[in-house]
Amino acid sequence: MINKKEIFAGIIVIGNEILSGRTKDANTSTLSTWLNSLGIKVQEVRTIPDIEKNIVNTVNELRKKYKYIFTTGGIGPTHDDITALSISKAFNLTYGPHKEAMAILEKYYKPREFNKGRQKMAWMPKKANLILNPTSGAPGFIVENVFCLPGVPSILKSMLGGITHKLVGGDPILSHTINLRTVESEIAKSLSNVQDKNKDVDIGSYPFFRAGRLGVAIVLRGSKQGKIDKCNSEIIKFVKEKNIEIVEKD
Amino acid sequence: MINKKEIFAGIIVIGNEILSGRTKDANTSTLSTWLNSLGIKVQEVRTIPDIEKNIVNTVNELRKKYKYIFTTGGIGPTHDDITALSISKAFNLTYGPHKEAMAILEKYYKPREFNKGRQKMAWMPKKANLILNPTSGAPGFIVENVFCLPGVPSILKSMLGGITHKLVGGDPILSHTINLRTVESEIAKSLSNVQDKNKDVDIGSYPFFRAGRLGVAIVLRGSKQGKIDKCNSEIIKFVKEKNIEIVEKD
Numbered sequence: 001m002i003n004k005k006e007i008f009a010g011i012i013v014i015g016n017e018i019l020s021g022r023t024k025d026a027n028t029s030t031l032s033t034w035l036n037s038l039g040i041k042v043q044e045v046r047t048i049p050d051i052e053k054n055i056v057n058t059v060n061e062l063r064k065k066y067k068y069i070f071t072t073g074g075i076g077p078t079h080d081d082i083t084a085l086s087i088s089k090a091f092n093l094t095y096g097p098h099k100e101a102m103a104i105l106e107k108y109y110k111p112r113e114f115n116k117g118r119q120k121m122a123w124m125p126k127k128a129n130l131i132l133n134p135t136s137g138a139p140g141f142i143v144e145n146v147f148c149l150p151g152v153p154s155i156l157k158s159m160l161g162g163i164t165h166k167l168v169g170g171d172p173i174l175s176h177t178i179n180l181r182t183v184e185s186e187i188a189k190s191l192s193n194v195q196d197k198n199k200d201v202d203i204g205s206y207p208f209f210r211a212g213r214l215g216v217a218i219v220l221r222g223s224k225q226g227k228i229d230k231c232n233s234e235i236i237k238f239v240k241e242k243n244i245e246i247v248e249k250d
Numbered sequence: 251m252i253n254k255k256e257i258f259a260g261i262i263v264i265g266n267e268i269l270s271g272r273t274k275d276a277n278t279s280t281l282s283t284w285l286n287s288l289g290i291k292v293q294e295v296r297t298i299p300d301i302e303k304n305i306v307n308t309v310n311e312l313r314k315k316y317k318y319i320f321t322t323g324g325i326g327p328t329h330d331d332i333t334a335l336s337i338s339k340a341f342n343l344t345y346g347p348h349k350e351a352m353a354i355l356e357k358y359y360k361p362r363e364f365n366k367g368r369q370k371m372a373w374m375p376k377k378a379n380l381i382l383n384p385t386s387g388a389p390g391f392i393v394e395n396v397f398c399l400p401g402v403p404s405i406l407k408s409m410l411g412g413i414t415h416k417l418v419g420g421d422p423i424l425s426h427t428i429n430l431r432t433v434e435s436e437i438a439k440s441l442s443n444v445q446d447k448n449k450d451v452d453i454g455s456y457p458f459f460r461a462g463r464l465g466v467a468i469v470l471r472g473s474k475q476g477k478i479d480k481c482n483s484e485i486i487k488f489v490k491e492k493n494i495e496i497v498e499k500d
Contacts, residue, residue, distance in 0.1 A: 016454050019292045020425070021282030022469060023456070025275065028297070032271030042269045044304075047278070047295035050454075054294075077435040078455040079442035117438030152457055175270070185327040188367030192329035204266050204300075205328040206273070207402055219272060 005170040007040045010066040012058055013047040014083055015073040015151055026153045027072045034160050039169030039223075040068065050074060055086035063090075063146055068167060073151030075124075075140060077117035083148055084124040084141070091143050093125035100130055101139050108137035124148075132162045142166070171223035176232055178218040181245040183207065187216065190238040194231060200224060201231045215247060255420040257290045260316040262308055263297040264333055265323040265401055276403045277322045284410050289419030289473075290318065300324060305336035313340075313396055318417060323401030325374075325390060327367035333398055334374040334391070341393050343375035350380055351389050358387035374398075382412045392416070421473035426482055428468040431495040433457070437466065440488040444481060450474060451481045465497060 011031055017023040025047065032042045043066060048054045055074075063069050074083030088095035101122035109118055121138040131140035131147065135158040140149045147163060149156045180187070184207050195203045201222040208215050218235060220228045239246060261281055267273040275297065282292045293316060298304045305324075313319050324333030338345035351372035359368055371388040381390035381397065385408040390399045397413060399406045430437070434457055445453045451472040458465050468485060470478045489496065 013295075016452065016471075017456050017469065018278070019282060019295065020423075020469075020471065021279045021284075021286060021292075022425075024279045028268070029271045029274045032269060034271075036271060042271075043299060045263075045269065045295075045297035047297075049293060076455070076457065077438040079438070079445050080454055115435060115439075117435030120438070121435075152459065154459060173270075175272075185365060185367035185371075188327040188329070188370070189365075195329050202266065204330055205326070206267055207326065209402065209404060219267065219270075221266075221270065 007068075007168070007170040008043040008066045009035055009040050009068040009070065010062040011042055011045040012055075012062065012069060012071045013045060013073060014050060014055060014071055015047070016049050016080070018047050018073075019049055027149075027151070027156055030153065030157055030160075031070055031072075035068075035167075035169075036173045036175075038164065038167055039172045040167060041170075041173060050080050050082055052082055052086045052089065055083065056090045059087060059090040059146060063144065067145060069146045071146065071148045072156060075121065075138070075148060075150050077120045081120075087128075087141075087143055087146065087148060088125040090146075091125060093127060093143065095123060096126050097122050098124050098126060098128060098130070098141070101141075104130070104132075104139060105137055131159050134158050134162075173221060173223060174225055174228055175219060175221045176228050177220075178232065178235060178239075179208075179247045180216050180218065180239060181213070181247050182216055182242075183214055184216050186242065186244070187218075187238070190242075191218065191235070194234045194238075197234070198227065198231045200227045203231065257318075257418070257420040258293040258316045259285055259290050259318040259320065260312040261292055261295040262305075262312065262319060262321045263295060263323060264300060264305060264321055265297070266299050266330070268297050268323075269299055277399075277401070277406055280403065280407055280410075281320055281322075284414075285318075285417075285419075286423045286425075288414065288417055289422045290417060291420075291423060300330045300332055302332055302336045302339065305333065306340045309337060309340040309396060313394065317395060319396045321396065321398045322406060325371070325388070325398060325400050327370045331370075337378075337391075337393055337396065337398060338375040340396075341375060343377060343393065345373060346376050347372050348374050348376060348378060348380070348391070351391075354380075354382075354389060355387055381409050384408050384412075423471060423473060424475055424478055425469060425471045426478050428470075428482065428485060428489075429458075429497045430466050430468065430489060431463070431497050432466055432492075433464055434466050436492065436494070437468075437488070440492075441468065441485070444484045444488075447484070448477065448481045450477045453481065
């Protein structure tokens with residue numbers, strides 16, 4: 001166990017475009033890195049299609065399992081954007097035009113531009129709290145512990161600053177990476193010994209292959225800098241004994 | 251519904267490095283694209299940590315839900331590679347050195363190189379069928395409908411050719427993309443009308459923002475070329491009426 005006071009989150013990626021392979025999900029990495037800095041650990045990610053029943057069931061299962069849930073995607077103006085409707089159903093809340101969201105969009109668009117498609121972006125659970133969108137107007141929303149964000153990575157990123165203060169995290173999760181010019185099997189036993197002696201640090205081993213050369217990134221993660229430092233020293237010790245080169249970047 | 255004879259698969263991404271945000275998952279896109287070409291649709295992806303209980307439970311839940319399950323990651327030589335052990339437990343099978351896998355690795359490595367770490371890569375459910383690895387020796391394996399692959403994208407890719415003949419798909423999933431210089435709300439209503447009239451085609455709408463310009467990619471997916479063509483004509487019709495520019499690439 002890394003951390004005595006661990007706070008867990010789940011991410012639900014909603015979108016056929018990810019499941020079809022057309023688009024690579026970039027939001028998990030953004031959300032996880034940001035949540036780690038707040039002391040919140042992402043424990044599970046589910047990628048599901050734009051199907052109401054799947055969204056409702058996944059939200060209802062995960063919101064009981066983790067302190068915070070983040071959904072990405074499906075809050076735009078087109079027919080395949082069904083996240084807001086599905087969240088309303090998951091929570092048994094009325095789905096309709098949200099007064100505050102409507103006011104924001106009315107201000108954002110010129111009157112002749114504010115067509116039905118754009119108005120749809122203000123339809124959501126009526127009692128939701130808004131997540132402001134400094135990039136493109138249309139807000140995300142929060143119902144209880146579920147935070148609904150858009151799928152476009154640059155827009156999602158710009159909205160995180162507005163919700164940081166709403167999250168209560170545990171101890172920040174610290175990490176340290178050591179990149180080695182070796183292969184995993186050369187260090188597996190030594191690394192396992194270090195892990196056995198340092199239960200408070202989570203040691204990951206990730207092979208890489210770049211510019212024609214093999215290497216392994218050792219990632220130490222934990223909540224106490226002192227424990228990570230101790231672990232790091234023990235790894236550096238066996239690395240030197242084995243004459244393995246430490247490289248700057250993986 | 252896209253397809254009368256739909257075959258579904260699930261993907262389980264095993265790895266703390268994805269959940270921590272350190273590494274972006276690239277394998278989902280590779281697997282989905284390849285499976286689509288075989289007429290198999292990925293219906294769900296779960297990303298879970300390197301924790302035995304989570305792997306066992308997720309595998310046991312999903313293998314009953316979908317025709318094929320693919321796991322990525324956790325089959326290397328280090329202490330955090332626990333996929334093979336967890337799969338053995340999920341299926342109640344003996345975990346130990348796999349004769350055929352051991353023979354492959356013995357041939358791959360020089361005798362003095364074949365250390366405990368490398369031998370561990372031959373430990374798996376004893377009755378598993380192997381997935382050959384043309385890149386780096388260590389095989390993946392199959393138990394019933396669960397296909398276990400490594401996490402390193404280039405190695406995973408090189409192993410897919412060896413299992414294509416083991417999968418029975420439905421009708422291939424065809425797709426066609428139309429890239430428009432517009433915003434979603436301008437076309438939402440017309441697109442929704444086309445979707446309502448063409449239930450056999452799945453129409454997705456994905457905004458993009460590149461080189462300072464906004465656009466929308468409309469993706470048509472289905473199993474019948476004729477139905478996709480009809481849908482495409484109806485979209486081109488309203489696009490021309492609205493004087494929207496069609497662009498080459500999104």
